[in-house]
Every structure is written in C-alpha cells, then in structure tokens.
Amino acid sequence: GDREKIRLAMKVTDETGKPVEGSFSLSVTDDKVVSPSIDVHNIKGSLLLDADLKGYIENAGWYFAGEEDERMEALDLLLSTQGWRRFSWQEIASTQPKPVYPVEKxxxxxxxxxxxxxxxxxxxSVILFSNNKSMIPDAAKTDAGGRVGFIGFDCPDTTFFVLQGRNKRNNRTFLDVKIDSTDNYAQLNVIPLSPVSHSAALPLSYIKQAGQHRKFEKSMWTINLPNVEVKGKKMEEAKEDKIRQWMFSYKVGRNELNNRMPLKYELRKLPGDGAVWIVDGVEIDKESIKDMLEAPALYIESIELVSKPGLSLWGARGQNGVVIIKTRNPLDIIQSLEIAPPGLVSYKPEGYCVRKEFYVPAYDDPKIKGNSTPDLRTTxxxxxVVKTDSEGKATVEFFSADAVTSYSYILEGMGENRIGYVR
Structure with missing residues (x-):
C-alpha cells in the first residue's frame, strides 16, 4: 500500500546453498520510471574490469551478467586486446625490507x-583553531625536531584552520609554522560516459516524475540563481549584551577584548571563575582549559560567566561556576588584521563531503503520513552497508511511495572474499 512500512528479509548463499556472511549494498527503485542497469553496470564489472584495465570499457558488467558462450568469448577478446596485468611476486618477495603500505585512516x-x-x-606548542564547530580549540607539543601534528577530526569542505606557535617560554615572536603539503587526490581513471547507455537510463517518465517531485517540494519550483552578494551592517552585539547583563550571566564581547592579551588576563574582567567550561557548545576537560587560558583573546568572540540565577539551570554541576566561551571564525581573524601576529598561520585545505544518510520518510508519524504533498520518489x-550474519541473513525496513507499481531490488557486495550481485 501507499506509504506503508516494508520489512525486507534477505538471505545470501553461495551456489551450494551455504550461507554467506558479508557486506552488501541494497537499492530499491520504482519499476514504472527506472530501468535497473544491473546487466550492464554491476560490482563485478567495476572491480574485475574497470579497476584493472586501462581505457574505456563499455558496459563492463555485461561480461558477467550471464554464462553464455557469447559473453565468455567477448571477455576473452577484451582481455586479449586490453592486456592482462602482471605482478612479479618474485621481485616483491626478494625486496628487503618488505614493502609496507599503510591504510589511510x-x-x-x-x-x-x-x-x-x-x-x-x-x-x-602549536594552538589550532577552526571554523568547524564540531572541533574545539586544541594544542599539541612539538618533538625534538619541532614536528607537530593533529589527528582525529573531520575536514569538511570550506573548513578553515588557524595555527599559532609558541616556544618553550611561551613566546611567539619570530616563529613560523610550516604546514606539510597534503595530497588528497587518488589516481583516477577518467572514463567518458557512453551517450547511448546513459540516455537509456533516463526515460521520459523518469524526467517527468522528477520534475513533479521538484515542483511539490516546498510547494514551489526550484530555480537556481547566480551568486548574490548581500551588503549590510552587522547588528551590534553590545545592545544584546546590555539586555542580558546582570540577568543570567556576565559577558565580555569582542569589542571589549584586548587581542594582544592571553585569555587568562581577559577573564579578570568578569566577577568570578568557573569549574565547568563550555567552548562552542562542548564541555572541555582540565587539560584543555590550561591550553585555552594561554590562547590569545584574538581567537575569542565572547567570554560569558553564568551568574547565580543562571547557575540554577545547571544543577549540582554548576555550583562552582560555569564559563562559556565562543571562538571566532578563523577567516574573520585573518580578514580583520592588516598584519598577522607573530607565529600565526592560516590554512585552508581541500576538504571533503561528510557522509550523508539516504533520506527515508518517517511515515510512522501519522501527521507525516497524512501530509498531502505527493511522494514521488523514484529511488x-x-x-x-547491509551486513549479513553467520546464517547469511539480514533485514531492513523502509516505506513505500505513493505510486502503485512494482519495485526492483538489487543487492551487490562481497562475502568470503567473493563478489556478486542479485536482482
């Protein structure tokens, strides 16, 4: 039925009926508007041909979509003309020390x-700040060779970093941070799309339904506009501070901070201290507090000390005071300075797209299920990542769309060091 929960149970076995434990991907599409191309594009063709042979291979998955003599003969001709790839294991085995290829983490x-x-x-030491709100300011010590590094955080696209170095005596004059160059590129085999097979995957019914889907999203058409520059004066935070002052907190804003002073000196402007420190919405530990105290006020947007009336909201944890720190956008720091402070370095690497989950409507909620906007999903x-257990079984749940039609299920993946797919 429309917008009903589908509970799909599956079992993966080999040709002898033995259960296969492995990791697979599952796609479910609307047969009315999408024609699955599993017979021409599949995981076997991608891993066994596209990954190893040079040049463009048209419909690589076709060679593995059946066991007819025609396919086997065509595969033999393809490999004869494109050439097998040879690995000299004797040369590798005799190499000392053995080559090590670390896994990129x-x-x-x-x-x-x-x-x-x-x-x-x-x-x-080097202090690191970022406009990535999921990352709090951090500091790292240098070794005997002056080397320093940070690891354990994401670098989404548009992420910006600011680093400042200090010597053993906490002096930052005449210092510089040299950032190692990074190579974020993997070796790619650029394959042109086949106009015939590509256009065949987009029938008129798909284009029509996709257009209707866009129309009903937010009840309007989507129109891509060029870049627009909005010019205006930022609202002064001083007005907001005056309203909040003496109610729930005492706050020192950007205009009241001395960029040349460390944070520990600027904290003296507030009537008290705090045992709980919140930086950009994240509570930090005692060691991180020490690093924050030495950070220059240049990096800080505001310092806020929760007052006694406000501490009641924190319960027992807030009895000894709460300090709330908001850091500045590193890009704002650099743009606001004519001359960068000693030892201050800005760095904007090429980031990546953080993993996003596939959207699944929450039709368990009667209000969402009763929404009048048509559900025109084609996928x-x-x-x-569908993982089968030791019995080769796995179960997933999702909701159907509005169209009354049949669905195609395609499962591709690897188990027991073997690849395969099923439709």
Missing amino acids: EFQLTGKLINMLGKPIKEG IYWNP
Whole structure:
C-alpha cells in the first residue's frame, strides 16, 4: 500500500546453498520510471574490469551478467586486446625490507615549528583553531625536531584552520609554522560516459516524475540563481549584551577584548571563575582549559560567566561556576588584521563531503503520513552497508511511495572474499 512500512528479509548463499556472511549494498527503485542497469553496470564489472584495465570499457558488467558462450568469448577478446596485468611476486618477495603500505585512516594536519633562521623549535606548542564547530580549540607539543601534528577530526569542505606557535617560554615572536603539503587526490581513471547507455537510463517518465517531485517540494519550483552578494551592517552585539547583563550571566564581547592579551588576563574582567567550561557548545576537560587560558583573546568572540540565577539551570554541576566561551571564525581573524601576529598561520585545505544518510520518510508519524504533498520518489530505498550474519541473513525496513507499481531490488557486495550481485 501507499506509504506503508516494508520489512525486507534477505538471505545470501553461495551456489551450494551455504550461507554467506558479508557486506552488501541494497537499492530499491520504482519499476514504472527506472530501468535497473544491473546487466550492464554491476560490482563485478567495476572491480574485475574497470579497476584493472586501462581505457574505456563499455558496459563492463555485461561480461558477467550471464554464462553464455557469447559473453565468455567477448571477455576473452577484451582481455586479449586490453592486456592482462602482471605482478612479479618474485621481485616483491626478494625486496628487503618488505614493502609496507599503510591504510589511510583519516584526515591529519602536520607541520613543523621553526624560528626565523629555519631551525626547529623543540618542546614548543602549536594552538589550532577552526571554523568547524564540531572541533574545539586544541594544542599539541612539538618533538625534538619541532614536528607537530593533529589527528582525529573531520575536514569538511570550506573548513578553515588557524595555527599559532609558541616556544618553550611561551613566546611567539619570530616563529613560523610550516604546514606539510597534503595530497588528497587518488589516481583516477577518467572514463567518458557512453551517450547511448546513459540516455537509456533516463526515460521520459523518469524526467517527468522528477520534475513533479521538484515542483511539490516546498510547494514551489526550484530555480537556481547566480551568486548574490548581500551588503549590510552587522547588528551590534553590545545592545544584546546590555539586555542580558546582570540577568543570567556576565559577558565580555569582542569589542571589549584586548587581542594582544592571553585569555587568562581577559577573564579578570568578569566577577568570578568557573569549574565547568563550555567552548562552542562542548564541555572541555582540565587539560584543555590550561591550553585555552594561554590562547590569545584574538581567537575569542565572547567570554560569558553564568551568574547565580543562571547557575540554577545547571544543577549540582554548576555550583562552582560555569564559563562559556565562543571562538571566532578563523577567516574573520585573518580578514580583520592588516598584519598577522607573530607565529600565526592560516590554512585552508581541500576538504571533503561528510557522509550523508539516504533520506527515508518517517511515515510512522501519522501527521507525516497524512501530509498531502505527493511522494514521488523514484529511488525508494538505498543502503550502502547491509551486513549479513553467520546464517547469511539480514533485514531492513523502509516505506513505500505513493505510486502503485512494482519495485526492483538489487543487492551487490562481497562475502568470503567473493563478489556478486542479485536482482
């Protein structure tokens, strides 16, 4: 039925009926508007041909979509003309020491703290700030070679970093942070799209329904406009501060902070201290507090000390005071300065798109299910990670759309070091 929950149970086995434990991707599409191209594009063709053969291979999955003599003969001709790839295992086995290929784990930011003569600063420190709100300011110590690094955080697109170095005596004059160059590019085999197979995957019914779907989203058509520059004067925060002052907190804003002073001196402008520190909405530990106290006020947007009436909202945790820190956007720091402070370096790497989940309507809620906006989804469900258990079984749940039609299910993946797919 329309907008009803579908509970899909599946079981993966090999040709002998033995259950297969593995990881698979599942796609569910509307047969009325989408024609699955599993017979021409599939995981076998991608991993076994596209990944190893040079040049453009048209419909790589076709060679594995059946076991007819025609396909086997065509595959033999393809490999004969494109050439097999050969690996000399004897040469690798005789190499000493054995080659090691580390697994790429996550984004990291590394560099070196040096003085004006280019010599490394040992036992120094580097403070890192970012406009990424999921990341609180942090500091790292340099080793004997002046090397320093940060790891364990995301670098989405448009992320901006500001680093400032300090020597052992906490002096930042005549220092510089040299950031290591990063290579975020993987070797790609640029494959042109086949006009024939590509256009065949977009029938008129799909284009028509996609247009209707866009029309009903927010009850209007989507119109892509060029970039628009909005000019205006930012509202002064001083007015807001005056309203809040002496009610629930005591606040020192950007205009009242001295950029040349460390944060610990600027805190003296507030009538008290705090045991709980909140930085950009995240509570930080005692070690991080020490680093924050040494950070220059240049990095801070505002300092707020919760007053006694406000502490009641924090319960027992707030008995000894709460300090709320809001950091500045690093881009604002750089743009607001004619001359960058000593040891201050800005860095804007090429980021990446953070993983997003496939949208699934929450029709468990009667209000959402009763919404009059038509549900014109063409891809009903997609899940890139469906893991089967030791019995080869897995279960997923999703909701149907409004169109009364049949659905196609395609499951592709790998188990027991073997790849395969099923429709």
